[in-house]
Amino acid sequence: MNAVVGRGTYVKAAVNHGKMMQPTTDHKGCCASAKTGQASCGSKAGQGDLPTEIWEKVKDHPCYSEDAHHHYARMHVAVAPACNIQCNYCNRKYDCANESRPGVVSEKLTPEQAVRKVLAIATTIPQMTVLGIAGPGDALANPAKTFETFELVSKAAPDIKLCLSTNGLALPDYVDTIVRSKIDHVTITINMVDPEIGAKIYPWIFFNHKRYTGIEAAKILTDRQLQGLEMLSERGILCKINSVMIPNINDDHLVEVNKAVTSRGAFLHNIMPLISAPEHGTAFGRNGQRGPTAQELKALQDACEGQINMMRHCRQCRADAVGLLGDDRGPEFTTDQVMKMDVQYDLEMRKAYQKRVENERVSKAEACQKELEKLSGEISAITLLVAVATKGSGLINEHFGHAKEFQMYELSTSGAKFVGVRRVEVYCQGGYGEEDRLSTIVRGIRDCHAVFVAKIGGGPKSNLIKAGIEPVDQFAYEFIEKSAIAWFRSYLDKVRRGEVQHGERGDAAVPLRISAA
Amino acid sequence: MGSAATPRFRFGSLRHKEECVPFKIIASQCTGCSACEPLCPNVAISEKEGSFVIEATKCTECVGHFDEPQCVAACPVDNTCVVDTSLPRYQAPG
Numbered sequence: 001m002n003a004v005v006g007r008g009t010y011v012k013a014a015v016n017h018g019k020m021m022q023p024t025t026d027h028k029g030c031c032a033s034a035k036t037g038q039a040s041c042g043s044k045a046g047q048g049d050l051p052t053e054i055w056e057k058v059k060d061h062p063c064y065s066e067d068a069h070h071h072y073a074r075m076h077v078a079v080a081p082a083c084n085i086q087c088n089y090c091n092r093k094y095d096c097a098n099e100s101r102p103g104v105v106s107e108k109l110t111p112e113q114a115v116r117k118v119l120a121i122a123t124t125i126p127q128m129t130v131l132g133i134a135g136p137g138d139a140l141a142n143p144a145k146t147f148e149t150f151e152l153v154s155k156a157a158p159d160i161k162l163c164l165s166t167n168g169l170a171l172p173d174y175v176d177t178i179v180r181s182k183i184d185h186v187t188i189t190i191n192m193v194d195p196e197i198g199a200k201i202y203p204w205i206f207f208n209h210k211r212y213t214g215i216e217a218a219k220i221l222t223d224r225q226l227q228g229l230e231m232l233s234e235r236g237i238l239c240k241i242n243s244v245m246i247p248n249i250n251d252d253h254l255v256e257v258n259k260a261v262t263s264r265g266a267f268l269h270n271i272m273p274l275i276s277a278p279e280h281g282t283a284f285g286r287n288g289q290r291g292p293t294a295q296e297l298k299a300l301q302d303a304c305e306g307q308i309n310m311m312r313h314c315r316q317c318r319a320d321a322v323g324l325l326g327d328d329r330g331p332e333f334t335t336d337q338v339m340k341m342d343v344q345y346d347l348e349m350r351k352a353y354q355k356r357v358e359n360e361r362v363s364k365a366e367a368c369q370k371e372l373e374k375l376s377g378e379i380s381a382i383t384l385l386v387a388v389a390t391k392g393s394g395l396i397n398e399h400f401g402h403a404k405e406f407q408m409y410e411l412s413t414s415g416a417k418f419v420g421v422r423r424v425e426v427y428c429q430g431g432y433g434e435e436d437r438l439s440t441i442v443r444g445i446r447d448c449h450a451v452f453v454a455k456i457g458g459g460p461k462s463n464l465i466k467a468g469i470e471p472v473d474q475f476a477y478e479f480i481e482k483s484a485i486a487w488f489r490s491y492l493d494k495v496r497r498g499e500v501q502h503g504e505r506g507d508a509a510v511p512l513r514i515s516a517a
Numbered sequence: 518m519g520s521a522a523t524p525r526f527r528f529g530s531l532r533h534k535e536e537c538v539p540f541k542i543i544a545s546q547c548t549g550c551s552a553c554e555p556l557c558p559n560v561a562i563s564e565k566e567g568s569f570v571i572e573a574t575k576c577t578e579c580v581g582h583f584d585e586p587q588c589v590a591a592c593p594v595d596n597t598c599v600v601d602t603s604l605p606r607y608q609a610p611g
Contacts, residue, residue, distance in 0.1 A: 083593060
């Protein structure tokens with residue numbers, strides 16, 4: 001990881017403490033076991049060192065548990081179009097079906113339409129366990145519609161977990177309502193705790209019937225956000241903090257944000273890259289503000305890891321997204337289609353399906369554990385990245401050419417650790433690949449030593465080898481972590497025998513998001 | 518848009534009828550987000566074909582209610598809630 005250092009103080013902190021390699025005893029992560037100091041695959045399918053009551057809340061929540069995101073799906077209903085602040089990374093006029101980012105929806109729903117959609121999707125996708133309200137504006141700037149939707153859903157489908165996202169400005173006023181509505185997960189977007197930095201991110205807020213601008217606006221916002229977080233923590237509601245990483249504006253400062261939210265009881269911190277394409281028409285997009293590179297993002301996430309778990313599997317989804325995090329099925333469920341569907345909510349069917357998923361998770365963890373034991377005698381300083389083509393269930397089950405994204409794992413003698421996602425354009429459409437797309441993908445994962453796939457064609461295979469990335473298809477349809485560890489062991493063997501010369505790979509110039517539009 | 522120092526938006530002040538004109542929403546710019554609707558003290562705003570409209574006869578520019586017109590202050594798109602100069606001016610009671 002020293003090879004990927006960027007600038008700024010946070011990188012130094014990470015290197016000094018080596019937090020990534022040695023989880024501390026009070027590490028709250030759901031993926032690392034403090035007892036063994038080894039990454040991944042705890043004996044209870046991802047519980048790790050989490051207390052059981054917390055694990056019960058997050059174990060089937062794809063956003064709050066990295067392990068769960070391989071198996072469970074979430075959905076958002078777009079009932080909250082109004083917002084009470086303006087952010088420089090958001091353009092409220094933009095709406096495009098091809099575009100995937102927060103704040104974007106294809107159609108807004110009434111609470112009644114939303115409930116119908118929830119029931120239809122819960123029946124069609126039984127691994128959908130979580131309903132979130134995340135806009136397209138702010139959930140708490142539309143309190144009537146938001147809480148009415150939650151009330152209707154909790155009556156019709158009581159097994160579905162409820163969560164909401166907010167910018168936090170109105171949060172202190174609704175904490176009691178949130179508790180009453182049995183919402184047990186709240187995400188607050190906190191990009192700064194310093195109003196001078198906030199003034200560069202938020203042009204204005206609307207608060208107490210008045211528009212505030214500049215430092216005054218940012219001061220009110222940060223005070224309200226931190227107050228709301230404290231109030232929720234006191235009431236035992238799990239809080240995830242989303243922060244948008246904006247190079248040269250708040251990147252170094254997010255270490256301070258991380259400390260501020262950790263000390264106020266946040267459960268999970270999700271640092272996301274700024275999305276700022278000029279065609280999105282956001283203020284940052286128009287003025288040429290760039291987003292971070294994958295390596296800059298990872299260095300910051302590594303620096304913040306320690307006291308609080310870092311979310312690295314976020315896909316920055318739309319406010320009407322449906323399905324597993326990497327696979328938006330929203331377009332299948334337009335209001336017209338949902339209204340035509342014959343929906344019989346079948347709780348037993350859902351429970352039976354989820355039981356099968358749980359069995360699969362246990363097998364996955366056991367397989368990983370077994371493989372990890374074989375690694376226990378190894379001593380090596382080698383840490384490397386691999387990319388995995390998957391469409392869920394924790395399996396290597398996607399063809400290279402069909403992958404919309406690659407999941408990134410960091411391999412070391414501690415095991416396999418999930419460290420992020422790279423989105424790519426689909427290489428193979430209609431059975432043939434296109435050369436320029438292929439080279440874009442290769443560039444997008446050029447910091448990896450290997451890519452694990454279910455299948456791969458001859459052309460891409462030789463291109464990857466030429467780029468120094470080993471295409472690995474011998475673990476097709478097997479569990480990801482188990483396979484990655486097995487491959488890593490044989491890699492170490494080859495290095496020891498002198499068959500392979502291990503070298504550091506890649507640089508920081510990887511584009512994080514290759515637009516699908 | 519107005520401040521406490523400008524007499525015509527002073528809280529609770531009576532205004533001269535010729536100083537007040539109602540607001541309108543430019544439909545092509547309206548995102549339909551509904552932020553303005555619940556804020557209007559005169560319940561003058563409603564949804565119409567995906568965007569929002571202000572009933573001109575009800576609009577009082579929020580004078581007597583708030584320091585600034587609420588629809589203008591809350592609207593996410595600049596220059597979308599604007600003064601409608603084509604309409605006859607609002608007649609303040611009394």
